[in-house]
Amino acid sequence: MDGLLPIGAFSRATLISANTLRAYHESGLLEPAVVDPRTGYRGYRVAQFGDAAVIRHLRELDVPLAAIREILAARDPEVTRRLLAEHRDRTLERAAHLERVLRTTGELLDAPEMVTPAAVIERVLPPVRAFTITREVAEDDFAGFLGEAFRQLTAVAAVGPPGAVFPAEYRDEPVPVTAYMPADDGPTLLPGGRFAVFEFTGPYREMTTGYRSLGAWLAGTGMAIAGPVRESYLIGPGDGVPEDRYRTDICWPLHLTEK
Template structure:
């Protein structure tokens, strides 16, 4: 969609809220879709609603009850945010100032991007990969990926095949379940290898050629949700999402440095080339 709207699946990826959760927030009157198809009931959201989605996600991370989340969203007032969070309990006191500032900035429309480059579309070529797939909870992404890359590197060495680019991971274009995602960790290689029967969980795979919208996230992965929000808003305004996995390419990561502030992650969102609008920015 190029009218600022995202279908619920694409909005789930941009906001990091599952489709199931978005439906529940609609029913609770917390995050109401911009439009609902009267025939199919299919929901669409405007890119501007990614701000409210980010606020809701922060507040729910504090276990704030839904009725209080609704109060903060509807008020759009820093004083209300502070009052609600203060009343939430002493256990939250240490996190109060930081979350209050984040929510206030988001609702004021203040962009604090973790990225240092604008969104830009480009064509990504096909690549062969060694891969490990798994159903992984968000809290376990780092452990899963770290273990996977160790196995993939060892397998590439064993078969004498060269790594042809940085490691990466594929994520579904929609987040169907709030707790578990199908993740594919991959290591690009220069030529195919015959893995069976010794490969175990490692498989030959590929990252298909695609036209993608790219935004570079700089720094720790803790703030990557903000970069997804910015990229999702750009896709809503300028492109039509393609039904292909989202790619994260770890250009600079733990294998290169222990300084998380210098990490560079490319988020590549596949889009339909014919729908991409040229911009002057």
């Protein structure tokens, strides 16, 4: 294979392991110039050093393989800038999420009482008539869906406060989420009954503390979640207050478990 480097030498020259080069070949990201059909022996050209360097540097930045493949295929600075900007935005979102995780973890370590059942109240809530919009939604899209749904529902009925209904069991995949706006002539009847209620104050992204309190309260009570849970947004984005003053009732319907 004149003018070619075997995979070992190409690996040393590019500082990319042979195993990784084989994976890049299988995924179509960086294919050898020649593959011997009899032995499977891979040969690379010196001209491929450039692509290898681009791949190595972008992988050090955790750029996804699909984006790198698009960059190499386009060989267009505008495409590269666009894809790197998208990757930067995703990285900033992950960094913000990690910061919230670290902050919450620190708070739990400093104050374990945050997961105690304080402030959970049992209430009998009446049925609620409402206009509703239901859609299959992934968790990352909850806020976008609810914001748009509430804008549509407000045009029909603005009795409030608005709310949302979620499945009793948390799932990773998209789930049916119902946005609702109470109204005396609403076509949907949300059932009443016995609920455990936690009134959470603060930004929606920190509302997991309310769910933890409800879970801690529920443990050992002899009760279980009877159906879909509700969030009632008493004070929120349309009320002209900062996020730390948002108020949300998290409501879990209850029933006694059989012993």
